[in-house]
Each structure stands twice: as C-alpha cells, then as structure tokens.
Amino acid sequence: MPAAAKIDLSSLPEDQRDVVADFLREHADLLAANAVLKAETTDLRQIVQRLEHLVAELNHVVHGKKSEKLDEDDRQLAFEDLEAAVAEVETQHDERASSDEVPRRKVTPAQRNRGNLPADLPRIEQIIEPDSLECPCGCGRMHRIGEDRAERLDIVPAQLRVLATIRPKYACRVCTDGVTQAPAPAALIEGGLPTEGAIAHVLVSKYADHLPLYRQSQILARSGVSIHRSTLADWVGVAGFHLRPVVDRLAEHLKSSGKLFMDETTAPVLDPGRGRTKTSYLWALARDDRAWGGADPPGVVFFYAPDRGGQNAERFLRGFDGTLQLDGYTGYNRLTRPSRKGGDPIRVAHCWAHARRKLKEVFDRDGSEIAAEGLRRIAEVYAVEADIRGSAPDQRLSARQARTAPLVAAFGDWLQAQRLRVSPKSRLGEKLAYIHRHWEGLQTFLHDGRVEIDSNSVENLIRPIALNRKNALFAGHDEGGKAWGRIASLVETAKINGIEPFAYLKATLEAIANGHPQSAIDDLLPWNFKPSS
Structure with missing residues (x-):
C-alpha cells in the first residue's frame, strides 16, 4: 500500500479524486495508529519482562531454600524495593506515553494507596491566580465562582533551631538593695547544650528509628551542627538515669497483673x-x-x-x-x-x-x-x-x-x-x-x-x-545494654498504646527537669500521657 501514496490524483477522473483522497487519509491514520500500538506493545513487553524478573527474585527470597530465605524484616525491605522498582517502570512508561514524539492513548492512572494527610498538619496555601482576570470578550473583570484544591505532602528536613533564654537584670537607681532577675528555667542537663526536645529526638532516633549515634552525628553535621557521638551518648546516659524510676514503676505495674x-x-x-x-x-x-x-x-x-x-x-x-x-x-x-x-x-x-x-x-x-x-x-x-x-x-x-x-x-x-x-x-x-x-x-x-x-x-x-x-551491631558495654532496655521499654510501651514516642519522651523529660514529684510517678507512665493540643 505505500505505493498507493504515490498515486497522482490529478490523473484520476474528477469524480473519483475525493474518494481516493479519503481512502488515503484513512490509510495514513491506520498506519499511525498501528505505529502507536507497536510502540505500546514494545513498552509493555519490556515492563512485563522486568516485572517477571522482579517477581521471580522475590519468589526465590520467599519460597526458596530455607538457608536462602530472609527473615520478616528483611522480607519487608525486599517488598519495598520491589514496589519501588515497579513504580520506576510505570513512571518510565507514563513519561513515554506523554511524549510528543509518538501520540498515545490516554491511560487511566493506577489506583494506589496515596497515604493520608491528617487534618492537624500545618497547611501552607498557595493561591495561583490567572495571568488576567479581564473577560476575553471585553465584558469587564471576571468574578470568582469556585476553586480546585489539591493537597500534596511536603517534608522539611529536621529543623534545628537555637532557643536563646534572655533574663534581664533590674536594679534600683536610688537604693543599692540588689539586683532582680528571674530564675533560669529548669533543664535536664544544667548548663548543657540540648533542650529536652533535642534529647528526646536522639532517644527516638536511636531506639525507635534504629539510628546509631554516629549516624545521627553525621546527619546533624549536614545541617552545619557538629556534635560528636560521644556527646550524644552523654545525653542518652543522662536521660537513661532520669527515666530509670519511670521504667521501674512500669515494671512494678506489669508484675501486679x-x-x-x-x-x-x-x-x-x-x-x-x-x-x-x-x-x-x-x-x-x-x-x-x-x-x-x-x-x-x-x-x-x-x-x-x-x-x-x-x-x-x-x-x-x-x-x-x-x-x-x-x-x-x-x-x-x-x-x-x-x-x-x-x-x-x-x-x-x-x-x-x-x-x-x-x-x-x-x-x-x-x-x-x-x-x-x-x-x-x-x-x-x-x-x-x-x-x-x-x-x-x-x-x-x-x-x-x-x-x-x-x-x-x-x-x-x-x-x-x-x-x-x-x-x-x-x-x-x-x-x-x-x-x-x-x-x-x-x-x-x-x-x-x-x-x-x-x-x-x-x-x-x-x-x-x-x-x-x-x-x-552491638551495645558498647553492659551499662549501654541496660540503657538500651530501659529506653526501649518506654518507646515500645508508648507505641502499643498509640502514643507518639517523641511527644511522650519530650513531655516526660520536661516534667522530670521541673521536679515532677515521685509520689505522682504514675502520671509519667506512657498510657497516662495526654498529648497537648
């Protein structure tokens, strides 16, 4: 049929020219559609081949020889990598589908679990107005009749800040009876660098998110804050000491069951x-x-x-x-x-x-x-x-x-x-x-x-x-093992009671720093924590 494209319409009788021209246009459309289908078939074949390879690897991990099987945690990592690879392949396909080089049929996006955006998350609204609000017909300024709203999750890396405590000093210009100044706020580490929130963050990162202190030190360094892991270890040790009575009381409570x-x-x-x-x-x-x-x-x-x-x-x-x-x-x-x-x-x-x-x-x-x-x-x-x-x-x-x-x-x-x-x-x-x-x-x-x-x-x-x-890999010494168990006790108890560990530890450390009475220690148990609004 390519030869048909060379037909000289002028050589045909006038009453046949329109019929032949329509036929050639339809034939060209069919050739273009065929090219689209071939391109889609090639892409889909590549996707299927890659997915088959990924699934075969996963089947080997899950159903292979016992000595080659992964445990539950490693298996979850395998699933994560598989899903990431699938998303990469689909994105590649979607990018080619939207390319101007080859026309594509519209593909309905896959239905995915996109997560959820809690109502209490802070929201920053960006209002995007048209370039002009003047009616193209010259009727004047247009009126707003509605809006489309789309929400996306944005993540800002851990924000470090400095809390500067300023305590003004006052004295009388007439007498010399002394200077008046507010007392310094209580702190878990008197005269130390961290707030109780900073200590809680280190504890949660280490014992809930499983980040060793040397990695936390590296992460802080990327934000321009140089804190050696030994310093972070000091913070953990101080927190472990002050949290010991809470853990002891938690153990007593459990043993009464x-x-x-x-x-x-x-x-x-x-x-x-x-x-x-x-x-x-x-x-x-x-x-x-x-x-x-x-x-x-x-x-x-x-x-x-x-x-x-x-x-x-x-x-x-x-x-x-x-x-x-x-x-x-x-x-x-x-x-x-x-x-x-x-x-x-x-x-x-x-x-x-x-x-x-x-x-x-x-x-x-x-x-x-x-x-x-x-x-x-x-x-x-x-x-x-x-x-x-x-x-x-x-x-x-x-x-x-x-x-x-x-x-x-x-x-x-x-x-x-x-x-x-x-x-x-x-x-x-x-x-x-x-x-x-x-x-x-x-x-x-x-x-x-x-x-x-x-x-x-x-x-x-x-x-x-x-x-x-x-x-x-390991705890540094026996005392480190005790701290590991102590803080993990509070983190895991908070988690199984639906309590956010960071908020709980921050509030608990602040209460201890402010002299929380031993007689009311039950108030510091994870299940008694009441998140602030």
Whole structure:
C-alpha cells in the first residue's frame, strides 16, 4: 500500500479524486495508529519482562531454600524495593506515553494507596491566580465562582533551631538593695547544650528509628551542627538515669497483673578485654490483654542480663505471682518450683506456635506425613481461636471447653501413639519429645479464658530490638545494654498504646527537669500521657 501514496490524483477522473483522497487519509491514520500500538506493545513487553524478573527474585527470597530465605524484616525491605522498582517502570512508561514524539492513548492512572494527610498538619496555601482576570470578550473583570484544591505532602528536613533564654537584670537607681532577675528555667542537663526536645529526638532516633549515634552525628553535621557521638551518648546516659524510676514503676505495674508474657532475645555487647562482642540478653516482660478486652493497658519492660541463665528470669519476676506465657526454654523451669525465690511457684502456659514450628521444620525438610498430620490437628485448634478472638474471657473459656478440649485430647492421644512409632533419636522424634515435655503447659489455655494460645504477642514486641541490633551491631558495654532496655521499654510501651514516642519522651523529660514529684510517678507512665493540643 505505500505505493498507493504515490498515486497522482490529478490523473484520476474528477469524480473519483475525493474518494481516493479519503481512502488515503484513512490509510495514513491506520498506519499511525498501528505505529502507536507497536510502540505500546514494545513498552509493555519490556515492563512485563522486568516485572517477571522482579517477581521471580522475590519468589526465590520467599519460597526458596530455607538457608536462602530472609527473615520478616528483611522480607519487608525486599517488598519495598520491589514496589519501588515497579513504580520506576510505570513512571518510565507514563513519561513515554506523554511524549510528543509518538501520540498515545490516554491511560487511566493506577489506583494506589496515596497515604493520608491528617487534618492537624500545618497547611501552607498557595493561591495561583490567572495571568488576567479581564473577560476575553471585553465584558469587564471576571468574578470568582469556585476553586480546585489539591493537597500534596511536603517534608522539611529536621529543623534545628537555637532557643536563646534572655533574663534581664533590674536594679534600683536610688537604693543599692540588689539586683532582680528571674530564675533560669529548669533543664535536664544544667548548663548543657540540648533542650529536652533535642534529647528526646536522639532517644527516638536511636531506639525507635534504629539510628546509631554516629549516624545521627553525621546527619546533624549536614545541617552545619557538629556534635560528636560521644556527646550524644552523654545525653542518652543522662536521660537513661532520669527515666530509670519511670521504667521501674512500669515494671512494678506489669508484675501486679495476673498474667504476663516473657521471652528473651540476644543483645550483643562489646567485650573490650577479648577484642570482640559477647552475647548478652534482653528479657522482655509484657502484658497484652487486648485480645479479650482486658482493662489494663498493654506494656513491656526489657531487662538486661549478661547471660541467659534462668536465675535472671527469677530475679526479674520477683513479686509476680500469676500465669506466665512463654516458650520452652528450660531456664524457666525454676520458676515453677516451690523453692522459687521472690514469690509462689508460677503457673506456666506454653506456646502452641512453638509446637507448630517444631513440626513445620520437619515437614519443610522431608515432607513427613506424621508432621503434616500434626500440623493439620493444630490448625483445627487455631481455627477455634480465630472464631473467639476478641470475646470476653468467660466466653473464650466456654468455647475452649466445648470445642477445643476434645481436639487437644485427641492430639495428645495421637502424640503418644506417634512417639511409640518414631525413633526418639530421629529429628521428628526430638520434635515430638519437645511437645510431650511441655504438654501440661500447652493445656493451660483450656482452663483460663485470659490466657492466649501462644506467646506471639511478646515475640512481636521484641522485633524492634532485633532491628536495633542489626543497625547498631552491638551495645558498647553492659551499662549501654541496660540503657538500651530501659529506653526501649518506654518507646515500645508508648507505641502499643498509640502514643507518639517523641511527644511522650519530650513531655516526660520536661516534667522530670521541673521536679515532677515521685509520689505522682504514675502520671509519667506512657498510657497516662495526654498529648497537648
């Protein structure tokens, strides 16, 4: 057909010229549309190929060999990078679609979660007026009949400012009775550089946003403020000292409960004498009764210990008498003995999630049918828990007695039968023995509607400790480990109570600097914080 474009219309009869001309124009339009479709197809093919590559990488991360899988935190980073790559590809496509070089069909933008802009954020309005308000027809000045409003999120990097306190001095010109001057405002660090807000910012950056102090020092330097990390460390130490009574009171409040969670996680600490780090631990003691509508607010305290010995748990739990939900670590066994120091023997509720995990490890490795059957039975128990989640304790107890108890009894019979069949030295035999050793504690939730089926609540609370461990690598010394646990206790308790950590720490440090009375220390607990308007 390109040859048709060379047709000399003048050589055609006059009554055919218009028909041929219309045909050629339609043909040219079809060629242009075809070119557009080819260009779009090429772009889409490139997008699909890249997305397929990204998805294949992610599938390898999520579903690949166990040794190559990422943990939950790293997996989130993988998802972030995938979404960023997808946005980059789509932006490239949109840019080419809007290019003047090749006409494109209008594409409806993808519906995305664009976030939200809270009403209390400060708003700076930019009113953009037309170049002229005179009517083009010469009727005079036009009148405003409405407006279009679009809001976008703007971010200004951390704004540093200097608070200059000026205290004028006054004296009488007649007498010499002395000089009058207002007293200096209270400060957490007398004569020091930082305000309480600056200290709170450093604490939140380190223990909530997981920014080591040397990185914070680098960020400040980019704004022209040179503050060495050792100075920032001094601020953290001072804050840790003044916040200790608040954390101690938080621990007392938690230990007055009838049911708590406990778990421990590693906290590497530098050991200068050996030129490397040593493995210390942060023990998390948590309360979270939200699953059954408990009146006590949730909270967590992290206790630092240089080792994982069970005597640490015994010391931290001094004064607590109740039910403790935990994993199968043998160090907790001493808590159930009559010889327990610091209280009566503790009633233990073991974690079904750990029991399930043991069987899942075997199933993932060799596809054991016995492990698969155990997982199926545990799934039935969890299905009941899903149905009663959020119910009152008495309702949960009633449902468990009626529906769950028969399932657990059947699981116990099945467990004993499989232990007779499987070698105790095999990998599966070891996992079944683990469940058998903790069988009594695994049944505790059947007799108390307040008790959870697992200890996932406290495991979720210690995840930020793992994030901080990855970023900071280790604590500088044992005292640093104690400060780590102390401030993390307040940060995480604030977060699970829906309190913004910076606002809470700033107000708390200001109250302490102004001499907040020890008798009213409960007012400084995170769940009692009232944000100012």
